[in-house]
Amino acid sequence: MRILIVEDEEYLAEALTQILKKQNYSVDAVHDGVTGLDYAQSGIYDLLLLDIMMPGLDGIGLLRTLRQQGVATPAIFLTAKGDTSDMVAGLDYGADDYIAKPFSTEELLARIRAALRRKGEVVPEDGLRFGDIELNTANLRLSCQGKEMKLNLKENELLELLIMRKQGVTSKEQIIEKLWGFDSEVEYNNVEVYISFLRKKLTFLGSSVRITTIRGVGYVLEVTS
Incomplete structure (x- = not known):
């Protein structure tokens, strides 16, 4: 399965990439919303991990554009903000879940598996x-x-x-x-x-x-x- 990370904090994007690759996911990471939108429009991804707060096109704007174009790829927001209005807005625009930074590896992987199950994919936990x-x-x-x-x-x-x-x-x-x-x-x-x-x-x-x-x-x- 292929996951796209859109996260402007490059060190975090790299850490997430390594975590997911160890779980045998294929991963691409980009660091701004405009590039992330271009990648996500390709339709090759099984899941999107989107930072909300990014310069230019933020995560909510990115997802809103995708949903307007009919792209239904599951998406999880990564956010450090405590303002629940952003989280609610993200869910309203078609996000499947959100996870607040900092988060544990186990929580992240569990939320990814849950989002893929909701998509209808067979998540291979036991083969x-x-x-x-x-x-x-x-x-x-x-x-x-x-x-x-x-x-x-x-x-x-x-x-x-x-x-x-x-x-x-x-x-x-x-x-x-x-x-x-x-x-x-x-x-x-x-x-x-x-x-x-x-x-x-x-x-x-x-x-x-x-x-x-x-x-x-x-x-x-x-x-x-």
């Missing part, structure tokens, strides 16, 4: 399952019928994306945007390499799950008989 495989995104392990092997981070993110798509076709463009970011210069052959890695690992585990290529469209997970 994602598809066919005869189980993917534990916390420790990057793929298991099948008692056999288990370690994935690297990009393999984990790619398989998670394919599982979350629920047998929908996922294009190479969507994979690049979700795994590397919408402004990435990563080429299609990078996707093909990681698809190949995953196919070999599924075969090694003896899984009935296959990654099928839909020519000219993308990839889909299927269970073979």
Whole structure:
């Protein structure tokens, strides 16, 4: 899952980035509302963490614009302000939650999981399952019928994306945007390499799950008989 942090205190943005990456989230961080709006409009993010108090375009203005444009990405406000009017305004403009600074790592992660659940995502606390495989995104392990092997981070993110798509076709463009970011210069052959890695690992585990290529469209997970 990919999270966008919009926070003008760069040290805090970096700390949040490291916390979330340790939980195997993909993270982008920007430090002003205008850039944050540009990133959020891409539609590749599963969650937004927005500071309320920012110069120029603040978090409330950013979210108001997104909601007016029909962007429904879950959003959590980060605020140091005690004025409940700002928090109420944020919720009125479509925020899913707010968390007051300072906050604990455990509280932040719990609120993120709750916001994703409200969106309808399967939040993988104890593993994602598809066919005869189980993917534990916390420790990057793929298991099948008692056999288990370690994935690297990009393999984990790619398989998670394919599982979350629920047998929908996922294009190479969507994979690049979700795994590397919408402004990435990563080429299609990078996707093909990681698809190949995953196919070999599924075969090694003896899984009935296959990654099928839909020519000219993308990839889909299927269970073979």
